[in-house]
Amino acid sequence: MTTLPTKTLSSERRIALPAPCLRSLPDHLDQQAQEWEKAGENWKESGHVFTPPDGHPIEPATFTRHLKALLRRAGLRQIRFHNLHHSTAVLLLDQGVELLVINEILSHTHIDATATVYAHVRLRLRLQCDAIDLLSRTLGQTSEAVIEPDDGDDPPLCAAPIL
Known part of the structure; x- marks a missing residue:
């Protein structure tokens, strides 16, 4: 595997990590040092933080296989790695993080890309749940929307009973 340069100079940047990730790095580096010693x-x-036990860069197919195994063990449905990129954006939007900040975290070149892809997510979810609630009231039932995490593939789950 060959590590290629980034597409643009602005792609080379520092990224912020959540505290649990930062706390896990020293243990990971200790394990990697042991692997280095064992491999001799x-x-x-390679200069990479995450490698197989021989220090080479992780092959994309290997990474995908490991992700699928982790999802299977956790009882979660199979997704592409890039779906985690989308999940991050949606979770941040849901927490009220400004679109400009999300744009920087996702490292989109233009905010238009972030706005086009993600800004509609909360509105679409709210409108769908409102529509189901309206239908429920029309049918003589009352319900309160139960919003579940949305990955964009499935319609939102609302509390309206199926008659």
């Missing part, structure tokens, strides 16, 4: 001269120093 077979270690390939």
